[in-house]
Amino acid sequence: MSEIKQEQPMEFDIDNLFEWTMKKNWKEVLNVCRNNPSACMAKLTKSEDTALHIAVSSFHADQIDANGQAKVVSDLVESLPPDQAVEILKVQNDKGDTPLHLAAALGSATICICIARKDHVLISERNLKGETPLFMAAHHGKMEAFLQLHKLYRKSAEEPDDRLYRRNDGDTILHSAISGEYFALAYQIISYNHKLVRSINQEGFSPLHILARKPNVFESSSNLRLFDRIIYRCVLVRELKKQKFKDSGINYPDNYQTCVKFIHLPWAAFRTITALGKDCGPRQEPGSKADAENPKNEEEEHQEKELKDEHPFPENYTTCIQLFKFAMNVVLVVLGIGIWKISKIREKKERHKWAVQVMDKLIEHEANYKYSHNGGRPVDNVEQMYPERIKPPSTPPPEHDTYSSSEDTGSKSKDKQEHEDGIKLDAQTKDVKETRIVAANMDIKETVKKILETFPAIIQDLDANAKNALLLTVNLAKMQDPTTKDVKKETPILLAAKMGVTEVVKKILETFPVAIQDLDANEKNALLLAVENRQNKVFDLLMMMKLPEFVLYQVDNEGNSALHLAAKFQEHQPWRIPGAALQMQWEIKWYKHVKHSMPPQCFIQYNKKGETAGKIFMKTHEKxxxxxxxxxxxxxxxxxxxxxxxxxxxxxxxxxxxxxxxxxxxxxxxxxxxxxxxxxxxxxxxxxxxxxxxxxxxxxxxxxxxxxxxxxxxxxxxxxxxxxxxxxxxxxxxxxxxxxxxxxxxxxxxxxxxxxxxxxxxxxxxxxxxxxxxxxxxxxxxxxxxxxxxxxxxx
Known part of the structure; x- marks a missing residue:
């Protein structure tokens, strides 16, 4: 009877709690949670959300009462008993999201700090997709929430685990930030953890691959009109720099941003004008006494190098140019062009400029063109390639190394016996390892099953190619599947050439000239891909560079030269001209342009099918x-x-x-x-x-x-x-x-x-x-x- 009396009020409280949360009567919800903390764990909605989930989801940064809503959540969190707070905050909905996941996705740094301070282990909680709150903040482009969570996690963890930055499909926070075109956040991620630059997802794509697939975020892919180009050159865009951690400040709603920017406009003008006095003063040369007393770190030197590359003029000239651009902005507004028009073009220029900065960072830390096996042992390289694999116990060292010290004489007999037992175990399992690897390759299910039942730990063993039994079985299944082909992944430069991103192609070739040797699964290099996909800017860029002759003579696996690929027509109609007749005219011009741009001896007359480029052109352009x-x-x-x-x-x-x-x-x-x-x-x-x-x-x-x-x-x-x-x-x-x-x-x-x-x-x-x-x-x-x-x- 006592149990029934306790459950009846709880059911009544849940019904009322549901109504109060739907009506956003947070005062009553707070009273219920204070009097009955278990009510905070009750799942109220069809999606299994608790009262905390609903309270966090009600937060919107563009609302006028956003700060008040954040205070409601903070009061709910603070009302939880200390011994039950972590358990309540770990409750997940049907998607596996905790309240901290939702707060990170919505970008409320205040709520994130309030929840995460209860226990930093909440930052490492994963939902059904394997996403942590850190990943959710990066996935939705919430920089302030991400930086605050990152700061709390770095302070609490003795050895930070980079696996928190990755979800189940292999995408990291850097993959996600670039996919969502949050380049300001991506720049901060690289600045604080440049190891993520080399991370690869399940599809075999690195962050540079993701960026190379986005031609729309680069200036080379934008076709602006004359008047828009004038505004584009005049607007001022700030450069990305590594941000220091700071406490969350005032959050202005989006409808207040125009007023805030207007208030900041005189201050920006004052800083621009006063910069003249600083720039006109004497400048210290590198290596001077002042530089010796205040040495600069590597990050500052890199930022100075970027500024020099971006501004080829002296600093006093640059200030004059910026002042002129600021005056042009004022004139455009006075003439009635409209702040909305300038803001739209400024956003586009910000996206272009920040994408280039992220690209520079990615290529700077790129290491795919380095040979990483010089002088290294295969086992060491395997451990570097698979750091997350559980390391099996190593074989004890030889006897003369183990017993060389006089301090270990007391435990000599015991250690020697363990060493002998280890040798016996190694001898017994050596044949089992080889049998298991061979069995996995041969797809002998019963043999593999029997070995794993007898020696479960042997699943960690790797073959010479660093593959365990699971990977070998998957690879064998792919080879036996007639619909699956062993496709060679395209490198970033090949993908950029295919998509027409000249900035990526140029930067990679300047940094790694050997990248021009990259070939895809069809043995096409960057030049052939640019010709095939009608990327005229990339083709002209490559032809202006002094490329090796073998690049021009390259043919694909079907024996097609660049002229053969230029003759092929695809259905997507890439040219910016309407009508089939005009498309045909530009197809002929493209064919002639490729033919006249390259030496005649680069074009073989026939491919492997015995077709000439002219015959292919006639055949594919009939329709x-x-x-x-x-x-x-x-x-x-x-x-x-x-x-x-x-x-x-x-x-x-x-x-x-x-x-x-x-x-x-x-x-x-x-x-x-x-x-x-x-x-x-x-x-x-x-x-x-x-x-x-x-x-x-x-x-x-x-x-x-x-x-x-x-x-x-x-x-x-x-x-x-x-x-x-x-x-x-x-x-x-x-x-x-x-x-x-x-x-x-x-x-x-x-x-x-x-x-x-x-x-x-x-x-x-x-x-x-x-x-x-x-x-x-x-x-x-x-x-x-x-x-x-x-x-x-x-x-």
């Missing part, structure tokens, strides 16, 4: 030629009909004399009027250009539309036809207005211009609707090298 011909004919038919109608009207107009001829002299009656001359010239121009347009369109209709015609002939005919058509349309409108001007009385002459403008609106809309096509034609003809569209990604 594009067909679609382009169809579009050309359809466009010409529509425009020729309009041109014929205008020619008919223009002929009738030009043969008509306004007011008629003079009966005596035969000259036009209105020939001395200015409008008469305008009418005569405009009608003649309309007739001539309409007939010219009709001729060009008819020439396209009667064309054979072969591959070579798309390079110059057909686009130029269409351009000239459209130019003539637009000119004839304008001339017809002018002649109509000039002829109608004679019919107006003197009283409404002043209203003639507005009336004619309204009358010409329909035909003007038609002309403007065709202008994009006209400009696309003009651009495609003028451009010698096609322009890549970065809306097409290869993931």
């Amino acid at each position: 594009l030629v067909k679609d382009g011909s169809k579009w050309m004919i359809k466009t010409s038919e529509s425009c020729s009909l309009v041109a014929a109608l205008i020619a008919t009207v223009a002929f009738a107009t030009s043969s008509t004399i306004p007011g008629g001829p003079d009966q005596k002299s035969g000259h036009p009656v209105l020939e001395k009027q200015p409008a008469f001359n305008v009418f005569s010239v405009a009608s003649l121009v309309a007739l001539c250009f309409s007939v010219t347009a009709l001729v060009f369109f008819l020439a396209i209709l009667t064309s054979r539309c072969q591959k070579k015609d798309f390079k110059k002939s057909l686009p130029r005919k269409l351009l000239f036809g459209l130019t003539s058509l637009f000119t004839s349309i304008s001339a017809v409108l002018v002649s109509f207005c000039a002829g109608h001007f004679f019919m107006l009385s003197d009283q409404i002459h002043s209203a003639a211009l507005p009336l004619y403008a309204v009358a010409c609106l329909p035909i003007t809309f038609f002309a403007f609707a065709q202008l994009p096509l006209y400009f696309d034609l003009l651009w495609s003809i003028i451009r010698k090298v096609p322009v890549r569209s970065y809306k097409v990604y290869y993931h």
Whole structure:
């Protein structure tokens, strides 16, 4: 009966607690938790959230009462009994998240500190995906919460475990931060733990791989307009630097950020102007007495090197340039460009600049091109490659080493007996190890099962390639699976060349010139991948560099040279030009560009299938030629009909004399009027250009539309036809207005211009609707090298 009496109030409290949490009546929730701490462990929702989970989830940084909500959670945490606090805070929901996981994901540094200070072991708790609160903060880009948790963990742990930075799929916090494009956070992660640069996930990708797959975060992949480029060059963007740990400050909501930035604007201007006095003063040369008294660490030297690379001008010049950029920002705002426009471009420039800084850090600590087995024992290298593997007990040292000291004479017999027993055990298990490895390779299930039942610890043993029985079995299954192929992972430079990230390609080649030798599974190097994927900027960059000749002569596993790959067409249509006909024109230009950029002897005539580059081009572009011909004919038919109608009207107009001829002299009656001359010239121009347009369109209709015609002939005919058509349309409108001007009385002459403008609106809309096509034609003809569209990604 006593148990029943205790459970009934608990059930009632849970129901009320659920209602109070849904209504965010945190005062009542706090009273319940104080009086009955076990209520904090009760799972209230379908997702198994407790009251603490719900309270933390209610926090939003952009809310006005964000600080008040953080205080509610702090009061709930402080109300927990000390002996039960850790147990309550470890309660997980259906996703395995604790309240600290949710606080880290939402980015509340105050709540994170409040919970983590109860016991630092909470920072190492994992959810179902193997994510710790540290990982959650990095995954959602919450820098302040991450830095505070990282600070608490580093202080509490004697030997910090880097496994807290990794989840089940092998992704680290650096992988996740770069994937989410949180480059400011990624820079801090590298600054505090550069070992993560070399970490690899289950797919075999390093953080540099992830960055190389994001062309949209680099300036080379952005196609800004002229006016946007001017703003892009003028806006000021701060550089990333290693941040020191500090207590969480004031959190401003997002809707307050504009006011905060406006208040900080005068201070930024003051710092920029006052920097002139500092820069104009005498500067100390490196190696001076002051430098000797205040030595700089490696991080400061690296930051100075980055600043010198970023600003090639002297410091006083740089200050003047920054002052000029600041003045330009003020002018743009005054002219009404809008802070929102500048802020949008500034965010883009920040992303570009910070991505480059992260890239520099990643490549700086990259070690894939170093040979790491010089003079090392295989066992040592295995332990370095697999630091998380449980180390088996080592074999005791030889007898003459073990008993060389006189202090160990008392335990000589005991140690000797253990040594002999170890030798016997080693002799017994040596054959078992070899049998187990061979059995795993041969997929003998019964043998492996029997050995593991007899010697369970033997699962830790590795073969010569540092693989245990589990890895050997998985590899064997992959080889036996007909749908699985042994795919060679692409290196970062190959991935960057494929995606068109010129910054990554250039930096890697400057740091590791041997990277140009990298090949993918199809034996394609960076040059072949750039050609195949139409990455014109990467191709031009590589051709400007003095590459070894073997790079230019490289062929893939099918014997295709760079010209063969340039001839192949894929369905993704990478060029920034609409229409199949113009796509075909740029395909021809790309083929010619590759052919003329490389020495002729670099192109072999036939691949392994006996195909030439020209044959591949004709074969793969058949559908594009067909679609382009169809579009050309359809466009010409529509425009020729309009041109014929205008020619008919223009002929009738030009043969008509306004007011008629003079009966005596035969000259036009209105020939001395200015409008008469305008009418005569405009009608003649309309007739001539309409007939010219009709001729060009008819020439396209009667064309054979072969591959070579798309390079110059057909686009130029269409351009000239459209130019003539637009000119004839304008001339017809002018002649109509000039002829109608004679019919107006003197009283409404002043209203003639507005009336004619309204009358010409329909035909003007038609002309403007065709202008994009006209400009696309003009651009495609003028451009010698096609322009890549970065809306097409290869993931």
